[in-house]
Amino acid sequence: MPADTPIADFDRHAEIKQALSDVEHEPGAKKPDPILVADNVVRRFGGLTAVDVDHVEVQRGAITALIGPNGAGKTTFFNLLTGFDRPDTGSWHFNDKSVSGVPAYKVARRGMVRTFQLTKVLSRLTVIENMRLGATEQRGEQLVSCMIPGLWRTQEKANTERADALLERFKLDAKREDFAGSLSGGQRKLLEMARALMVDPELVMLDEPMAGVNPALKQSLLGHVKSLRGDGKTVLFVEHDMDMVRDISDWVVVMAQGRIIAEGPPTAIMGDQRVIDAYLGAHHDAPMTQEEEERQLAEVAEAIEAELGEPGTTSEETSS
Amino acid sequence: MDVIESALRQGLGADAIIFALAAIGLNVHFGYTGLLNFGQAGFMAMAGYGLAATVSTFGLPFFVGILVGLGATVVFALLLGVPTLRLRADYLAIVTIAAAEIVRLTVGSVTLKDWFGGRDGLQAFTGTFRDLNPFSERTGFGWLTYRAYDAWVILVGWGLVVLRCLIVWALMRSPWGRVLKSIREDEDAVRSLGKNVYGYKMQSLIIGGLIGSLAGFMTALRQAATNPDDYFTEVTFFAYTVLILGGAARVLGPVVGSILFWFLINLLGGFFTWATRGDDPLMPTWLMTSNQASLVRFIIMGLALMLLMIYRPQGILGDRKELALDAR
Ligand SMILES: Nc1ncnc2c1ncn2[C@@H]1O[C@H](COP(=O)(O)OP(=O)(O)O)[C@@H](O)[C@H]1O
Numbered sequence: 001m002p003a004d005t006p007i008a009d010f011d012r013h014a015e016i017k018q019a020l021s022d023v024e025h026e027p028g029a030k031k032p033d034p035i036l037v038a039d040n041v042v043r044r045f046g047g048l049t050a051v052d053v054d055h056v057e058v059q060r061g062a063i064t065a066l067i068g069p070n071g072a073g074k075t076t077f078f079n080l081l082t083g084f085d086r087p088d089t090g091s092w093h094f095n096d097k098s099v100s101g102v103p104a105y106k107v108a109r110r111g112m113v114r115t116f117q118l119t120k121v122l123s124r125l126t127v128i129e130n131m132r133l134g135a136t137e138q139r140g141e142q143l144v145s146c147m148i149p150g151l152w153r154t155q156e157k158a159n160t161e162r163a164d165a166l167l168e169r170f171k172l173d174a175k176r177e178d179f180a181g182s183l184s185g186g187q188r189k190l191l192e193m194a195r196a197l198m199v200d201p202e203l204v205m206l207d208e209p210m211a212g213v214n215p216a217l218k219q220s221l222l223g224h225v226k227s228l229r230g231d232g233k234t235v236l237f238v239e240h241d242m243d244m245v246r247d248i249s250d251w252v253v254v255m256a257q258g259r260i261i262a263e264g265p266p267t268a269i270m271g272d273q274r275v276i277d278a279y280l281g282a283h284h285d286a287p288m289t290q291e292e293e294e295r296q297l298a299e300v301a302e303a304i305e306a307e308l309g310e311p312g313t314t315s316e317e318t319s320s
Numbered sequence: 321m322d323v324i325e326s327a328l329r330q331g332l333g334a335d336a337i338i339f340a341l342a343a344i345g346l347n348v349h350f351g352y353t354g355l356l357n358f359g360q361a362g363f364m365a366m367a368g369y370g371l372a373a374t375v376s377t378f379g380l381p382f383f384v385g386i387l388v389g390l391g392a393t394v395v396f397a398l399l400l401g402v403p404t405l406r407l408r409a410d411y412l413a414i415v416t417i418a419a420a421e422i423v424r425l426t427v428g429s430v431t432l433k434d435w436f437g438g439r440d441g442l443q444a445f446t447g448t449f450r451d452l453n454p455f456s457e458r459t460g461f462g463w464l465t466y467r468a469y470d471a472w473v474i475l476v477g478w479g480l481v482v483l484r485c486l487i488v489w490a491l492m493r494s495p496w497g498r499v500l501k502s503i504r505e506d507e508d509a510v511r512s513l514g515k516n517v518y519g520y521k522m523q524s525l526i527i528g529g530l531i532g533s534l535a536g537f538m539t540a541l542r543q544a545a546t547n548p549d550d551y552f553t554e555v556t557f558f559a560y561t562v563l564i565l566g567g568a569a570r571v572l573g574p575v576v577g578s579i580l581f582w583f584l585i586n587l588l589g590g591f592f593t594w595a596t597r598g599d600d601p602l603m604p605t606w607l608m609t610s611n612q613a614s615l616v617r618f619i620i621m622g623l624a625l626m627l628l629m630i631y632r633p634q635g636i637l638g639d640r641k642e643l644a645l646d647a648r
């Protein structure tokens with residue numbers, strides 16, 4: 001897809017590949033230029049330890065995939081890092097500044113913006129209003145100055161232009177004036193990602209951006225994620241779609257039962273026995289074929305669906 | 321004809337104003353921000369009693385009383401908001417309904433009788449307001465006339481309603497209003513975009529409360545007295561009825577709802593009173609007696625509201641398409 005990938009990305013991609021080439025393929029490996037560093041992050045729900053991460057670093061400017069079986073603790077880890085949940089212990093630094101214990105909205109302002117596995121669009125606002133909300137430091141969002149349109153019109157216009165450009169890039173421009181609640185699941189994912197970009201973050205954290213997106217859109221979404229790297233942004237994303245992980249990530253971090261069990265470039269990870277065991281179950285020892293992989297992924301998708309249906313149940317049994 | 325005239329007079333009268341103001345406040349809370357405030361009567365009581373006690377108990381000027389009333393409302397909003405706005409939405413509902421009752425029982429208590437007058441309430445605080453009245457006799461248009469003092473209350477009241485509507489309109493079309501509406505839809509999404517949700521909810525609670533406080537002032541002024549019973553929890557529920565009837569998250573929803581509500585309830589009351597009056601009433605006595613007339617209007621009104629919720633759940637001014645999205 002060269003058309004979708006700007007030249008800038010090719011340069012960056014090569015640079016990042018080079019930078020990561022000396023990094024050990026071990027859990028908790030040191031990176032040459034980490035944007036995010038987390039230490040001893042533990043989160044327990046009653047007797048269940050959902051997250052237990054000793055050390056992890058995310059390389060600046062790279063696309064890092066966080067993979068792992070359903071229930072591995074990926075979403076919980078995202079919630080902790082972005083201030084939506086509090087850990088039992090742990091600390092983490094973004095751009096060398098501590099962000100542990102910082103409220104979610106301040107984390108976002110520092111430049112670390114996430115999307116949600118269960119999409120959160122603002123149903124009864126139009127698509128363009130969803131986008132405008134994402135812009136930061138709006139004068140019109142302050143109680144007194146909002147009453148005087150003259151003080152915020154210009155800024156609003158600039159934000160709208162930026163929003164329109166993003167909507168076009170994400171092929172949502174035709175839906176501009178529709179209520180976000182009328183969008184399909186895949187379109188909601190796109191809108192949420194575009195809206196997160198309105199914040200102009202340094203680190204974009206995407207929780208299953210491909211879930212529910214139709215195959216045609218998937219290709220262009222892949223292009224968008226790559227172009228983020230071209231823009232100099234760092235991407236950390238959770239994904240079940242192995243093709244996507246293989247295709248776009250520079251680095252892969254594998255979680256299972258709350259712990260990070262492997263790290264490495266995608267090619268190395270796909271063949272790692274620990275990963276195959278954890279991800280597909282220990283009984284699975286034959287090499288992965290395309291059909292097999294798809295069947296397994298379908299099972300994972302089913303398990304997600306089942307979990308969504310019954311939020312009380314955990315999927316520990318299926319993954320251990 | 322008398323029945324309709326009288327119902328119209330009520331539909332544009334002090335009750336309609338008070339509930340329009342209370343519901344405009346709730347519209348900011350519930351309609352735009354999604355905050356479940358079930359204690360609007362408490363906000364009204366803070367204002368009404370703040371004014372009355374300042375003037376009649378402590379002998380301070382009328383406008384100091386207004387400031388005390390507004391200040392008390394803000395303090396009340398902070399007391400309710402600080403502990404609950406970080407929690408799930410239902411906590412605010414529980415705390416506000418209880419707090420409003422605490423306020424009502426406190427101002428009606430025997431212990432504080434010297435300050436708030438206990439069950440008898442407070443009087444003699446409207447002197448300045450009366451002196452400002454430009455009308456000296458019955459005033460109005462054609463047959464729609466009110467006594468001089470009532471006309472003054474109504475003039476000031478509708479002035480306040482118009483002003484509040486303009487303010488709400490200006491707020492809600494701005495980016496600030498967009499943040500409130502977004503919080504109503506999904507507050508975690510708003511947080512993830514770097515907005516201080518807690519701060520916005522607090523601002524909403526205070527602004528809606530201040531609009532509600534005007535309803536409290538009007539309640540005290542229109543009868544030149546305050547009484548704990550004016551601030552029953554029912555008042556809050558009537559205000560919600562008015563809001564839903566007119567259409568939530570619409571600037572004019574509460575106003576249309578309030579006028580219609582008071583017009584209809586008085587029309588029904590007037591009609592049934594007329595139909596059961598005299599020795600040979602229109603309505604057979606086995607069906608309804610004159611004693612039951614004022615109760616039946618609430619039954620009919622309730623029925624009408626049920627039908628409205630079934631066939632027009634978005635209220636008079638609401639947008640059905642928008643409401644349907646709620647289901648997600
Ligand atoms: N709020 C919660 N209360 C109790 N258990 C939870 C909660 N959130 C997540 N869990 C449990 O923590 C584990 C990790 O979940 P999650 O982070 O959603 O996994 P993933 O995103 O990797 O699929 C699961 O076993 C899940 O059931």
Ligand SMILES: [Mg+2]
Nearest residue numbers: 074075076117
């Ligand atoms: Mg998850």
